[in-house]
Amino acid sequence: MDDLPKRTANHVPLTPLDFLRRSALVYPTKTAVVYGQLRRSYAELYARARALASALERAGVRRGDRVSAMLANTPAMLEAHFGVPGSGAVLNSINTRLDPASVAYILEHAESRVLLLDRGFAEVARAALGLTGARPRIVWVDDPAAQGSEPLGNLEYEAFLATGDADRPFTMPEDEWDSIALNYTSGTTGRPKGVVYHHRGAHLNALGNALTFGVGPRSVYLWTLPMFHCNGWSYPWAVTAVGGTHVCLRQVDPAEIFRLIGEERVTHLCAAPVVLTMLIHAPEEAKRSFAHGPVSVATGGAAPPSAVIDRMERMGFAVTHLYGMTECYGPSTACAWQEEWAGLPLSDRATLMARQGVNLVTLSEQTVLDLETGAPVPADGRTLGELALRGNTVMKGYLGNPEATEEAMRGGWLHTGDLAVMHPDGYVEIKDRAKDIIISGGENIASLEVEDVLYRHPQVMEAAVVARPDGKWGETPCAFVTLKPGSEGTVTEEDIVAFCREHMARYKVPRTVVFGPLPKTSTGKIQKFVLRAQAKDL
Secondary structure, eight states: OTTOOOOTTTOOOOOTHHHHHHHHHHSTTSEEEEETTEEEEHHHHHHHHHHHHHHHHHTTOOTTOEEEEEOOSSHHHHHHHHHTGGGTOEEEEOOTTOOHHHHHHHHHHHTEEEEEEEGGGHHHHHHHHTTOSOOOEEEEEOOGGGTTSOOOSSOBHHHHHHTSOTTSOOOOOSSTTSEEEEEEOOOSSSSOOEEEEEHHHHHHHHHHHHHHHTOOTTOEEEOOSOTTSHHHHTHHHHHHHTTOEEEOOSSOOHHHHHHHHHHTTOOEEEEOHHHHHHHHTSOGGGOOOOTTOOEEEEEOSSOOOHHHHHHHHHTTEEEEEEEEEGGGTEEEEEOOOOGGGGGSOHHHHHHHHTSOBEEOTTSOEEEEEOTTTOSBOOSSSOOOEEEEEESTTSOSEETTOHHHHHHHTGGGSEEEEEEEEEOTTSOEEEEEEGGGOEEETTEEEOHHHHHHHHHHSTTEEEEEEEEEEETTTEEEEEEEEEEOTTOTTTSOHHHHHHHHHHHSOGGGSOSEEEESOOOBOTTSOBOHHHHHHHHHTO
16 A cells, blocks of 8 residues: 555645635635625636736746735735735735834835735835835735725736736645745734744635534625734635635724624624624614524634623624634634533533633644643643644744744644643633733632633623732732723722622732723734733832
């Protein structure tokens, strides 16, 4: 058997480019993309992506070159996920919420040859180019929703597509290890790191997401998650793989989300917990009930408090908790549903569903490693260790940073930096980031546990807990709380402390409560390093 060789007939590099080619063949007239009044079929999406690939090649882009995209969740961004790798190039999706200095660093570090630029982000891009010697060729996208902005560059996207050949086949990867995407971390300290994905990982993670989230040909997927974030958690490829419909949304607006769910009969969407909070606290006149059944919502980026899962279910959403990071193509684990949970009280069920769960079918394995010995911890739900991952959906490494690559993947595992326990049922539960554990009087306090209680308070909209230095205890919990609209001034620090005392051990109760908006990163994550600095000065 070992004498039977690989050959073209039986060994083809895995790539998500095959997904679009197949869906255009199987569903040529089916609606692939919805954006406002725009409707495009799979045949049209395939033709436009091939035209983009051809235009890039004719513009001098070669295999392995980087093409940056600073685009909103619009049809052009979806086309870029196929057209850029279809030219042999590597797609670098830039976070549209970044400041000019960060954008300048990415363009320079990535050595971008071309920048696909939404006219709505021209001002930031113009300032960024003034801070760097990088000079990518700019192709600007004329989105009708950004008409008030002056475009940057003299080559418009549709005109650029016209220079390409829509009938020319994609340039396929020579090896599935070839790079397909370059994404930069949103690190809170130091320079962001460039995470490199390969075609094999993108292909597998897309299929793993489709299987885990139940996406199929009848699915209608609403783009509330930014496509720039881990390539939209691989969902541009996943939804296309099964022939589903992409509903594009330029910016998150709860009223618009509810409208689109009802009118387009949306079945699936992904969102960070902050978006779920926005939906929960949307004005009542904006909310709608859904006649076409529950809407599946996948959330990640931070553990959704059980109270958030509870309230989303009451509004007609079925929540799936995913866990991942930029280094593993977005989602890598999920809280797989167990039928026996259906008979549990909603609050108990929500607590189970907030766990990070088990590895996706396309990830080889996950474990929790002892922080000192590096050995797997016992599955007792108590012993704390570091969550580690291994498989084909782990990054190639960090661009130009071999030291960080070796550190992240030492010992044959991707080290996540998240502290977790392994439950007897094999489900992982993250307790905190290593740097967010509060040590008070020698006792470890998980900030996530305290936050989960705070979210149960009927007037709390958002909450974050960090350590505050204390002369007696070393550290004590400090809570930063955003109240629901209209609740300002009606809830005091004493009210919050009293509520916490009713629901947790006294040593875990916040000693300090600060009210106000919470600082967030460009991807919506709460900036705890900012809060820690504030807590020190209180």
